[in-house]
Amino acid sequence: MLTDIEKNLLRDHYRAISENLPGFRPRAAQRRMLAEIANAFGRCSMPPADSEQAPEDNSGDSIVVVEGPTGVGKSLAYLLAGGVMAKSRGKKLVVTSATIALQEQLVNRDLPFVIEKSGLPLTFALAKGRGRYLCPYRLYQLTADTAQGELLAMDPSMALWERKPEQAEIDALRELADEFYYRRWNGDRDTWAENIPDDLWRRVTNDRHGCLKAGCPNRAECPFYLARDTLENVDVVVANHDLMLADVSMGGGVILPAPEQSLYCIDEAHHLAKKAVNQFAAEHSLAQAMAWLDKVPALATRVQTLIDKPELCANAMDAAGACMESLTEWLWLLQGVTELEANSDNLEPSWLVEDGVLPEHMKIPAANMALSARALYKNLTGMADAIGALRKDKQQDAVLLDKLNADAGFFVGKVEPLVALWDLYEREPDENAPPIAKWVTRRADGKGDYIFSASPVSAAGSLAANLWRRASGALLTSATLRSLGNFDLLLSQTGLKWLPDVQCVALDSPFNFSEQGELYLPPLHATPKDPAAHTREIIDWLPRLVDLSQPLGTLVLFTSRRQMQEVAEGIPAELRQCVQMQGELPKAVLLANHYAALKEQRPSVLFGLDSFSEGLDLPGEACVHVIIAKLPFAMPDDPVGRTLSRWIEKRGGNPFIELTVPEASIKLVQAVGRLIRTESDYGRVTILDNRIVRQQYGKRLLASLPAFRRL
Known part of the structure; x- marks a missing residue:
C-alpha cells in the first residue's frame, strides 16, 4: 500500500511540474496512469535489503499494464511515479524501450525534464551491452606501452589477427589508443565521432568469456566496468528490451540490477513478446x-x-x-x-x-x-x-x-x-x-x-518464471496494447495470464476523434486475394483521394513492397512527382523532403511499409490523410509461426482468428494512429480493403478503431 509520505511526494512533485512549466495542463489520463503505477509499485514486496529472493506466492499484484494513447504523456507519468516509488522502496527503476530513438529521448529529454521541473532528485544512466565498449587491455596489447603512453610497433606474435593488418587499420588503432589514453575518448563506441568498422572494432572489444575480470591490469579504466559501476550508483537505469531479456536469460543481475531489486517500466511493450522469443532462440x-x-x-x-x-x-x-x-x-x-x-x-x-x-x-x-x-x-x-x-x-x-x-x-x-x-x-x-x-x-x-x-514458439513461460515472478514490480505500457478491444493477446504472449492479480488499464485518449477525424471506406470491387486487380483499383482510386491542389501531407501505407512499387509505377505522373517512396532514399531524407515540399506550399505524399505505420510522428498538416492499402495481416510463413499455427490447429483452434486477426488489429490501430498526433490535428483515414466490411472479422477490426466520423 502507498504510504502517506509517498502520496504527498507524488502530489508535490506533480504540482511542481504544473507550476514550473508555463502552459502545463494536468491531464486526467496522465494523472490516472501515475496513480495506477504508484499503487501497483506500492504493493511490491519488501524483503530484507540483502535478499534476492522473490516471494513464492507472487501473484502479479505489483504489475500493471497500461495502454496510454498518444497525447497522454506516458513517459512523464512513469518516470515520476516510478522514480518516487523506487527511491522510497529502496529499488532501482529500470526503464526499457524497443527503439534507440525512445532511449535517446528518455536520456536526453524526458529524464532531465522531470528532474528539472518536478524537483525530484534522480540520477540516471544508459545501459549498454559489453560489445559497445572498448577493452583497453586488448587495445594496449595491439598498440601501446601503457606505462609511457607511447604507441609501439605492431608485434605480430601478440596481435589478435588471423591475417596481417593493413597500415590504415594500424593507424586507426593507434588513434583509438591515443584518444583513450589521454582521456579524450571514453571508450564507448557510440561516442566516437566516426564509424568504426565492425571488423576493426571486434578486435578491441571483448565478451564475458575472454574478459580477465578482476585479474585484468586495466580493470580500473575499463569502460564496461566503469559503466556497470555507474549503474550500481544511479536511481534510474535506461536500457532496451534486448539487454533486459539477455540479462534475465543469464540469471538476472549480471548487467542490470537483479529483478528482485528492480521496478520495471517497460515502454513499447507490444514488442516484448516477439523480442523474448528471439532471445531464447538458437x-x-x-x-x-x-x-x-x-x-x-x-x-x-x-x-x-x-x-x-x-x-x-x-x-x-x-x-x-x-x-x-x-x-x-x-x-x-x-x-x-x-x-x-x-x-x-x-x-x-x-x-x-x-x-x-x-x-x-x-x-x-x-x-x-x-x-x-x-x-x-x-x-x-x-x-x-x-x-x-x-x-x-x-x-x-x-x-x-x-x-x-x-x-x-x-x-x-x-x-x-x-x-x-x-x-x-x-x-x-x-x-x-x-x-x-x-x-x-x-x-x-x-x-x-x-x-x-x-x-520456442512462445516465451510466455520463460518470462513468467524468470522475470514477472521475480520482479519487485513492473509496468508494461504502449500506445497500443489491446487487440480487438482487450488485453488477452498480450497477457497470453507475455505469460502474465498466469499471474491472476495483474491489473490492466486502458486510458482514454485526450483527442476528440469524432470531431478531429473521419473514416472513409470506398466501395472497392477487388479483394486483396486477387493482388493484380486490387493493385489496379488502388491505382485508380489514389488520384481521386489525394488533393494535389493543397499543400498538405498524405501517408499511404502498404504491406507489400512489390505492390507499393507497382502502384508508384501506375499512378499518373503528376501524382508520382509528389511521392516520396520508402527505399528510394534514407528515411530521414524522405521526411526532410516531405517537410520541404510542404514548406514550399507543394503537396507531398509518403509511400511507406510496415515501419512507417509505427513511431512516425507527422503532426499538423504534415499528415492530414492516412491511406491504408491493405489490412496488415501477417500470414505465418516463418518456421516459428508455422509451428505455432499447426499446434493451434491440432488443439481444435483457428490460428487465423486466434493470432492473425488479433495481431492485425494492433497493427491497424497503430497505422490509423499516424493521423491524430495532437489536439489540433485533423484529417481522414481511408482503407482500401473491402474485407473490413465484407468479412465477419472486419466488424471487430472496425470496432477497435478510434471513433472517427464514418463517411
Missing part, C-alpha cells in the same frame, strides 16, 4: 562448428602444459571429438531428408521438423550431441577458470596466460550456442505446452553447409 552452422571443434585439441594441449588439471584438458579433447562424431552422423542423417534436396528453383531448401518432434531415428543422435556439447562447455569453462587462477600466481607469464585465456574464452563463446541449440533439439515439451520449432536450412555457398535452428 542456431549454429555445421561447417563452422566442425572447423572450430577441430582446433580444441591444440588449445587443450597448450593449456595442459601449464595447469595442474590434466583431466580437464583430456575431457575437453574427448568432448570435442564426440561433438565432431555426432555432427558427422548428422551430416549423414540429413542426406536422407528429401526436403533438403536442392534444385534449380530452391538452392537453399529448408526442412521444418513437424510439430517440433524429431523422427525416432534422430532422437538419440540429438541427445548424444546435446550431452557432448554440455560436456565440452563444462571442461572449457573449467580450463578458462584454471588459467585465470594461475595468472594470479605467475605474473611473469601474464602475456602468455592472457593469450590462452582469450583463446579459451573464444571457444567457450563458440560452444554456448551449440549447447543452447541442442538443448532445444533434444527437448520435447509436455503435451499441453507449446512446441519448440526446429528446422534445418541447407546453404549452397562454398562446399555447402547446414544451419541448425530452434526457437
